Amino acid sequence: MAEQEVMVLYAPQVSMFSRVCSIVAEEAGVSWRLQATGTGTKEAGQHHPFLRTPAATIDGVEFYETLAITSYLDSKYNNRALQPADAEAGARCLQWVGVASHYVFPILEERLVLPRLVAPLMGRQPNEQMISEALPHIAYHLRVVEQRLAQAPFMAGPDVSLADIFMYGNIDAALMTPEGAEMVAALPAMTAWHKKIGARPSCLATKWPNPEDLLNAD
Numbered sequence: 001m002a003e004q005e006v007m008v009l010y011a012p013q014v015s016m017f018s019r020v021c022s023i024v025a026e027e028a029g030v031s032w033r034l035q036a037t038g039t040g041t042k043e044a045g046q047h048h049p050f051l052r053t054p055a056a057t058i059d060g061v062e063f064y065e066t067l068a069i070t071s072y073l074d075s076k077y078n079n080r081a082l083q084p085a086d087a088e089a090g091a092r093c094l095q096w097v098g099v100a101s102h103y104v105f106p107i108l109e110e111r112l113v114l115p116r117l118v119a120p121l122m123g124r125q126p127n128e129q130m131i132s133e134a135l136p137h138i139a140y141h142l143r144v145v146e147q148r149l150a151q152a153p154f155m156a157g158p159d160v161s162l163a164d165i166f167m168y169g170n171i172d173a174a175l176m177t178p179e180g181a182e183m184v185a186a187l188p189a190m191t192a193w194h195k196k197i198g199a200r201p202s203c204l205a206t207k208w209p210n211p212e213d214l215l216n217a218d
């Protein structure tokens, strides 16, 4: 008999925040499946009052917001291994989760990853002006992250935490674009960190499958 999934994730097939949830599920040994759900749709509204994605049902309990989903998975099924117990490292973890979600994601995803990768798949020209205007700002965001990774092995300090997974989702998506790949290649600490995090079985198991799936990205 097929193993019953513990988590059902409602999200587009290709989505940065959904990848973060699935990586943490893999880290926690939680079986999961994606129920492809478009952002802003009626179906998304059944799981998220603000029609965003992802949302999740975990063992019958409903959540939305990536930090809520991932901290629940880590607390309930992973002995809080990705949430530092130390007060300073715990606060650092939340600080960098916030940076990844609220500063890096909007500029990187909306102004580089989606226009560069999705527009051509839909037969449209990418908005080159928007991309080129965003590049210096993206470079600044990446440099701030680079400075942190030059000081500490991981975002929150000595150990891998949720902050690394949130940041990895962004950086791995950026690397799919030529501009992002060039910027990251110039940042040695980030390059080494990306290789280390990306080698984790959880990251390997959740790679975005085909470029065509970007058609479903939001």
Ligand SMILES: N[C@@H](CCC(=O)N[C@@H](CS)C(=O)NCC(=O)O)C(=O)O
Pocket (backbone or CB within 6 Å): 015, 016, 017, 018, 039, 040, 051, 052, 053, 054, 064, 065, 066, 067, 101, 218
């Ligand atoms: N704070 C939310 C953000 C989720 C989010 O922005 N998801 C994107 C898709 S990856 C979205 O719903 N975008 C639609 C919008 O901005 O209206 C979380 O952490 O889960």
